[in-house]
Amino acid sequence: MTGLEEDQEFDFDFLFEFNQSDEGAVAAPEHYSYAPPSISTALPPGSAHPSLPALCHDLQSAAPGMPGAAAGQPPGYGGAVDSGPSGYLLSSSHIRPNGAPALESPRIEITSYMGLHHGNNQFFHDVEVGDVIPSSKRPPSTATLNLPNLEAYRDPSCLSPASSLSSRSCNSEASSYESNFSYPYASPQTSPWQSPCVSPKTTDPEEGFPRGLGACGLLGSPRHSPSTSPRTSVTEESWLGARTSRPSSPCNKRKYGLNGRQLSCSPHHSPTPSPRSSPRVSVTDDTWLGNSTQYTSSAIVAALNALSTDSTLELGDGVPVKARKTALDRCPSVALKVEPAGEDLGATPPTSEFLPEEVPPFQHIRKGAFCDQYLSVPQHPYQWARPRSPTSYTSPSLPALDWQVPSRSGPYELRIEVQPKPHHRAHYETEGSRGAVKASAGGHPSVQLHGYLENEPLTLQLFIGTADDRLLRPHAFYQVHRITGKTVSTTSHEAILSNTKVLEIPLLPENNMRAIVDCAGILKLRNSDIELRKGETDIGRKNTRVRLVFRVHIPQPNGRTLSLQVASNPIECSQRSAQELPLVEKQSAASCPVLGGKKMVLSGHNFLQDSKVIFVEKAPDGHHIWEAEAKTDRGLCKPNSLVVEIPPFRNPRITSPVQVSFYVCNGKRKRSQYQHLTYLPANAPTIKTEPADDHEPALTCAPGGQGLSPLPQPRFSQQLVVPPDPGSCLVAGFPPCPQRSTVVSPPPGTGQELHDLSSAAYGKGTASQGHGRLGLQRPAGGVLAVRETPRPVGVHPGPPQQPPPALLQPQ
DNA sequence: TAGCTGGAACAATCC
């Protein structure tokens, strides 16, 4: 329980309410006991400048409580943000005549880094080549500060696949600093013009900038691409991916892909087709992601991030995923701190919000320099530029996207009123949009913030999150895609936060703080492109399940910002999977007497007459220690429902509830996600077994479930101050695997996260118990936040904040 | 015409 104690401690200390004041910012670090200086230990000799710590880290990295974590993390978050940034920014804001940031001497590393970018950076290169944007137009400051971001952001979209050669090499080698930067030049094939940014559509004023600052503006994307491009999405979609033709797999899959229309006609492609020789765009990926930063200490990257004016802009791209996760993701928060405007990152309002006069130097840079990262919004009653109360909205720090944030706190609750359909075929960059995610019953998902009585509109953030057994985090292979058009009634903005595209939707008081999400599609990025990112450890194959993650940042009277988050039920995005894999959306029972025999109705999709339902008990290490096939009533089997008789548990003498998993199997490799069910001791009172529709959180959530619960009860009790959310646990059935595994059924957002946590812990049985990889934290507001520690970065020197892999890894 | 959709071909990868 040592660990537990520590966690608990975190719980209370950890804040998700970010205080715009130093106090708040520092809070986290303090709790973590992070020693800003710790950075130095992690950073390369040169990078360990005192100033960096402040800039670089964020909360993410370490699981609080972990020794390693403590050492690594926080410096950045708290201290860094508050102290560092401001000062740092100030100084950095001064731009050198040449556009390079006026960094202070100690930051030699950074300076050099920047220099590299400047000189070698693809970004710059492109710009020059493209000749699209006069250098004069690019504010030096912007260029300097954003460079990393730009690059990162842009690479994917702008680089032509052709350039991949170099990228590949970079990838593989990832070794030399030079190699990184070299490819732009090295590869003659790289055609700056090809940048997706060139998409005709981009020409649209609205669309143009949005894509990311970097993407377009900074790139100065010529946009002269053939207007013929049929897909509007090109621009948007390409932002991330390497746009090109095919390459997904290591080899080009299709002959025609290279020769065919893609090359010749595809509007997406740059006017100047890239030589076949460079089949892959990966360069882009590498470039944008790992490129510049990959050779740099993550800390430096973070620092750069901090320098970046725009929180939304991130260096992350240039950083190995791992690093990115740990450092960059948080960057936003850090960056925000820097922003005086008082915009919170998450709620990041469009830059447009700031009036030039009002905008601090950086903001200026941010806005003027590059196009906004935000897409312009269609006319709508809601004014993005609508002024916000400066006093309350100044909180600079916001939780990184991979932080686990509760869905409810105090009087507020962010709730998904209408869940999305369990299936939504995502579209590739090479395809046209497949439309917005819809609700099962028709219409679209909707989200509402309850308990908010102010008149100020807020911003609802939406991004695509994972739906696996691990903690919720931005999905590496999917991005939210903004849908526009006549059929879309909801206005939205796009922003990029740590490599993750975020859709920002207004939550208006006049709409009861409810938003109908009819503007969000899902873009699939090629596995090969993502997997090639430095440090990316996730694999795309069969990783086709996502969740819509909604966040809102509520300004508090005390100047802090309260962040709430809720995740939808899982959504299967693969065409084939959606057609073939069984899917359990609901289960009529959450628990059953240990002797079994109880009938349970499963609702979902793709059930077959010969579908089998297998119950399994997993050991902490994930091994199945018991398996039993449930009897199914074939006569009652329908494509959307299945009736099974729960088999008796292997040990009829259990004295405490035991949670097991089960799945529907349609054949080899055609299994549903794990669902959960709790066996109750024979003499124990049945907690409750209700139809899934009832969304009974109970059962599993009952304290009695301790046996299964990976996490100490106290933890949950604190978090789950909230009544079980209907949409959560049991009901959400579908994939919620992890979530349900817990004994608690928290609200969709929070709960899920928590569940994940627990499940992870349970599954792994590792350190998670005590203070596993996750940091369970509790905001000042009393809300706990659980955060998954960053995935270990394979390639780079782990950011200082990185905790020991073992502890960090959820799975 | 552009955006959505459903379906399926083709190729890489897995088993």
Place this chain on the structure above:
DNA sequence: TAGGATTGTTCCAGC
């Protein structure tokens, strides 16, 4: 290692 099964990605066609 060969071959079938899967899965990912792209293309096509219809609405």
